[in-house]
Amino acid sequence: MKKKRWIPVLVCVIISLCVCGVLGFQYQDLNGRYQKLEIEASQLQENNSGLNEELADSAAQLEEKEKYIEGQKDYISELSEQIQDFGNEDSTEDSWEDSSEDDWSSTNKSEDDPYPNLYADKDDLPVQSGQKYVYLTFDDGPSSLTPKVLDILDEYNAHATFFVVAANNEEYEEYLSEIVERGHTLALHSYSHNYNQIYRSVNAFLEDYEKLYDWVYEETGGYSPCLFRFPGGSNNGSSYIVNNIIKEMERRGFTHYDWNVSSGDGSNLTTTENIIDNVCSNVGYIDNPVILMHDGPGKNATLTALPTVLQKLSDAGYEFRSLDQNSEPVQYRQSK
Numbered sequence: 458m459k460k461k462r463w464i465p466v467l468v469c470v471i472i473s474l475c476v477c478g479v480l481g482f483q484y485q486d487l488n489g490r491y492q493k494l495e496i497e498a499s500q501l502q503e504n505n506s507g508l509n510e511e512l513a514d515s516a517a518q519l520e521e522k523e524k525y526i527e528g529q530k531d532y533i534s535e536l537s538e539q540i541q542d543f544g545n546e547d548s549t550e551d552s553w554e555d556s557s558e559d560d561w562s563s564t565n566k567s568e569d570d571p572y573p574n575l576y577a578d579k580d581d582l583p584v585q586s587g588q589k590y591v592y593l594t595f596d597d598g599p600s601s602l603t604p605k606v607l608d609i610l611d612e613y614n615a616h617a618t619f620f621v622v623a624a625n626n627e628e629y630e631e632y633l634s635e636i637v638e639r640g641h642t643l644a645l646h647s648y649s650h651n652y653n654q655i656y657r658s659v660n661a662f663l664e665d666y667e668k669l670y671d672w673v674y675e676e677t678g679g680y681s682p683c684l685f686r687f688p689g690g691s692n693n694g695s696s697y698i699v700n701n702i703i704k705e706m707e708r709r710g711f712t713h714y715d716w717n718v719s720s721g722d723g724s725n726l727t728t729t730e731n732i733i734d735n736v737c738s739n740v741g742y743i744d745n746p747v748i749l750m751h752d753g754p755g756k757n758a759t760l761t762a763l764p765t766v767l768q769k770l771s772d773a774g775y776e777f778r779s780l781d782q783n784s785e786p787v788q789y790r791q792s793k
Contacts, residue, residue, distance in 0.1 A: 571660070571663075571664075572663045572664065572666075572667040574667055574670060574671055574674070575663060575666060575667040575670050575709055576709050576710055577681060577682065577683035577709060577710035577711045578681040578683065578710070589774055589775055589776060590745075590775065590776050590777075590778045591740060591746045591748065591770055591775040591776070591777055591778070592617075592618065592745075592746065592747045592748065592777075592778055592779070592780055592784065593610075593615065593617040593618070593748050593750060593777060594617065594618045594619075594620060594686070594714070594716060594747060594748060594749060594750065594780065595617060595618070595619050595620070595750050595751060595752040596620045596622075596646055596686065596749065596750070596751050596752075596753065597620075597622050597646065597650070597751050597752070597753030597754075597756075598619055598621055598622070598624075598629075598632070598751075598752035598753055599619070599621060599624055599629040599630075599632035599633060599636075599752070600624070600629060600752060600753050600754045600756075601628075601629075601754070602752050602753075602754070602756055602757070602759075602760050603619075603629070603632045603635075603636070603752050604632060604635065605760055606752045606760060606763065607632075607635060607636065607639055607641075609760075609763050609764055609767065610639075610641070610763075610767075610777075611639065612764075612767075613764075613767040613768070613771060613777065614777075615767055615771075615777030616640055616641055616642075616777055616778055616779040617641050617642075617777065617779055618641065618642040618644055618684070618714075618779045618780040619636050619641060619642070619643055619644065619752070620644045620645065620646035620684075620685070620686040621633065621643065621644070621645065621646055621669075621673065622646050622647055622648070622650050622669075622753070623647075623648045623649070623668070623669055623672050630676045631676075633673060633676045633677050633680075634676065634677050634678070634680075637677055637680050640779070641779050642684065642779035642780050642781060643673060643677065643680055643682055644682050644683075644684035644685055644686065644714075644780070645666060645669050645670060645673070645682050645684070645685040645686070645711075646669075646685070646686050646688060647665060647666070647669060647688045648665045648666065648668040648669035648672070649665055650688050651665075652688060652689065652693065652694070655688065655694075656693065656694030656695065656698060656699070657698075658698060659698060659701050659702050659705055662698075662702045663702075663705065666685065666706075670682065683710060683711055683712065683782055684711065684712055684713070684714055684780055684781075684782075685706065685711050685712075685713050685714075686713060686714055686715070687699070687702075687713060687715075690715050690716075690789055691703065691713055691715055691788060691789045691790040692715075692789040692790060696790075699790060700790065700792065703790060703791070703792045704792045707792055712782060712786055713786070713788060714747060714780055714784075714786055714787060714788070715747070715787050715788055715789045716747045716748065716749035716787060717743050717745070717746060717747055717787050718735075718736060718739045718740055718743055718746050718747065718748045718749065719735060719748075719749045720732045720735050720736050720748060720749060720750045720751075720759065720762070720766075721735045722750055722751050722756055722758060722759045722762075723749075723751065725755065727758055728758060729758045729761045729762045730762075731758075732750075732758060732759060732762040732766070733762050733765050733766055733769070736748055736750075736762075736766050736770075737766065737769045737770065740770060740773075740775070741773070745785050745787060747780070747787045750763075
């Protein structure tokens, strides 16, 4: 009877072992499947990351192509305008020949002109010749340095030309009138000074310059600039676009001026001694010296160098004049 009591226990043990074996096998199988799923999920994540990068590259390429197409549209538009101009060229030239200089600007305005204010008033000025002149020009002002530059120029009875950029500053705006009142020439440089914008097309340039012209006209109470300087010089931008800008601006009565002596103060690394040497060492080799300097923000080295430059050039017999319509233009590019 005692032996029979162990039989149920033995059966239970066997059954338990069998169950544990089955469960262990299933656990190992499930664990293997789980690891396999983890590997597949990781691969899917890597593939998804690659797809995202490809999509980002495709979007960037698409954006570049859109910009290229926009540029080509502008180019085609300008070509179309040029072709139309060729058809009207002979009649336009005849009308200009029949017009006097006094009514030059009015005869060239048209009712559908998108920039009706951008016309220079041409004055009859005496031609300057036979004199030893030097032309100081200051770009990128007005700024807090401008009144200090004006004071130094007054000390040496020197006149200069200021190619201005639009300033969103009421104090700086007042310096425009002060430049004119002190006998200097106020000229146009750029409203935005954004190369990528203004050299995109002829219309982009005219739009920028009309805003600058209107700003100067309003802030000075009616001063009408007739001179301008390309940001970076007329050898900047596409030759096709710049040549057409020159033609159109000349048609509107404006003259552009580059420079043939650079002070080198366009770089913030330039020292006062470098500026003095760059100007005074090169002026003597030029028949019609037009000197590039800057009165924009941060040009303290220029301000410090200016008295020495004025003194040395004055001692060399130079008279400091501002540019006007009859000054011999220094131009890297002329209209063709």
